[in-house]
Amino acid sequence: MKHNYRDAYIWRAQNLDLYWIIIDSTDKHYFTDIDWKQYLDFLSSASSLPLWYNNDRLLNAYISQAKKAVHTCTVYTFTEIVWEYAKKLSEISNIENAKIMFWAFGSDAIDWALKCAQTFTWKKKVIAFKSAYHWWTYLSLSSNWFDALKQGLDLPDLFYHLSYPTEENYEEVLEKIEEILKTGEVWALLMETILWDWWVFEPSSEFLSKVKELLHKNWAILIFDEIQTWMWRTWKFWAFENYWVTPDLFVAAKWLGWGYASLSAVIWRADIIDSLNNCQNAFTFSAHAASCAVWLETINIIEDEKLAENALKIWEKITSIIYKELENYDIFKEVRWKWLMIWIALDSEDSIWAYIWKICLDKWVYVWYYGHNNNVVRIQPHLNISEEEAIKWISKVIEAIKEFSENKEKYMVWEFKSFFSS
Numbered sequence: 001m002k003h004n005y006r007d008a009y010i011w012r013a014q015n016l017d018l019y020w021i022i023i024d025s026t027d028k029h030y031f032t033d034i035d036w037k038q039y040l041d042f043l044s045s046a047s048s049l050p051l052w053y054n055n056d057r058l059l060n061a062y063i064s065q066a067k068k069a070v071h072t073c074t075v076y077t078f079t080e081i082v083w084e085y086a087k088k089l090s091e092i093s094n095i096e097n098a099k100i101m102f103w104a105f106g107s108d109a110i111d112w113a114l115k116c117a118q119t120f121t122w123k124k125k126v127i128a129f130k131s132a133y134h135w136w137t138y139l140s141l142s143s144n145w146f147d148a149l150k151q152g153l154d155l156p157d158l159f160y161h162l163s164y165p166t167e168e169n170y171e172e173v174l175e176k177i178e179e180i181l182k183t184g185e186v187w188a189l190l191m192e193t194i195l196w197d198w199w200v201f202e203p204s205s206e207f208l209s210k211v212k213e214l215l216h217k218n219w220a221i222l223i224f225d226e227i228q229t230w231m232w233r234t235w236k237f238w239a240f241e242n243y244w245v246t247p248d249l250f251v252a253a254k255w256l257g258w259g260y261a262s263l264s265a266v267i268w269r270a271d272i273i274d275s276l277n278n279c280q281n282a283f284t285f286s287a288h289a290a291s292c293a294v295w296l297e298t299i300n301i302i303e304d305e306k307l308a309e310n311a312l313k314i315w316e317k318i319t320s321i322i323y324k325e326l327e328n329y330d331i332f333k334e335v336r337w338k339w340l341m342i343w344i345a346l347d348s349e350d351s352i353w354a355y356i357w358k359i360c361l362d363k364w365v366y367v368w369y370y371g372h373n374n375n376v377v378r379i380q381p382h383l384n385i386s387e388e389e390a391i392k393w394i395s396k397v398i399e400a401i402k403e404f405s406e407n408k409e410k411y412m413v414w415e416f417k418s419f420f421s422s
């Protein structure tokens, strides 16, 4: 009966309509559903939780700040913790005098990064990339490449969508950008630092430094969406540090609120951020005080427990097991990674990951498939997963791949949706 609750009361537009799992409780890396099935979360709750679910230090940080001052509306007055949080974020950005603007979600922070850039430059168009997901508010939604997400909406036609600039194609992409910039219309280039929902495409660092120069010559701004890639998941604190380029603005979200309340931020160039006037961007729940306390404590935990180092160790284990176990299977194409962002791609024109995903769920592993033909699965454990657990659960995913590979006819009668292929 309870399984019908969602359809009865929750809008379908807010759900992928895929997992029919209703969660009752969470413990460490696991959640338990209302039927008492316990799943290992290999998605880190879609990148919103860097550490396991119920961490006492974080709960205590939340509770003690909530007892002191749970929140004051930042439009009028800040609580002290908000100041400490902005200071830490600015310091940890490794950029001198970086300034912060607060929001609640990744999508609205993307909107406001774009709005700052527009007020700074007074121009009309933005360059974004194919396969980009910047999500759901007005400008971020228009910046997405996938038409299915924009269906029925009359959104502004502001975006040029080019191929994502990898080592292989970046010179061609640069040439196109140079052409577009000649129109004098472009106010910003917006990109995910690593294209990650669709497939792991890393940017060429040569591209990044050249494009920044090109944009600046043409009075335009470089903006990185770091929403899923920051906080040591890619070994560096910010993914862009891997490529030796600093954007003009970058956006953080997800892990910032650590699941307690939503927090997001746009960070860096004060001159661009200050192009917005007093109270031109002010929200009731921006910089929610108790959540700021949680984020500050998350940083302490990650540093105290050396979890970035743990991520390195786990990455090595996981990827070597995948190679060793799967290299002789026809359907295995490759595994790619940026430390603890790991993708396993299958070699098929059919969307076969969907079947394997279902087998994984039957083995109590919670993963999700993406990418070209929906043939990529993302493995994204919490940063504090132990070696033993990582090995145990990646072995289940491997078992699922093998099981499917050896019994394709049995499984390929299931019907699945494919998502966001365009």
Ligand SMILES: Cc1ncc(COP(=O)(O)O)c(C=O)c1O
Pocket (backbone or CB within 6 Å): 104, 105, 106, 107, 108, 110, 133, 134, 135, 136, 192, 197, 225, 227, 228, 253, 254
């Ligand atoms: C790369 C990227 N940008 C933006 C967003 C939007 O974040 P939010 O869902 O908090 O609005 C997401 C969400 O998954 C994302 O993955």
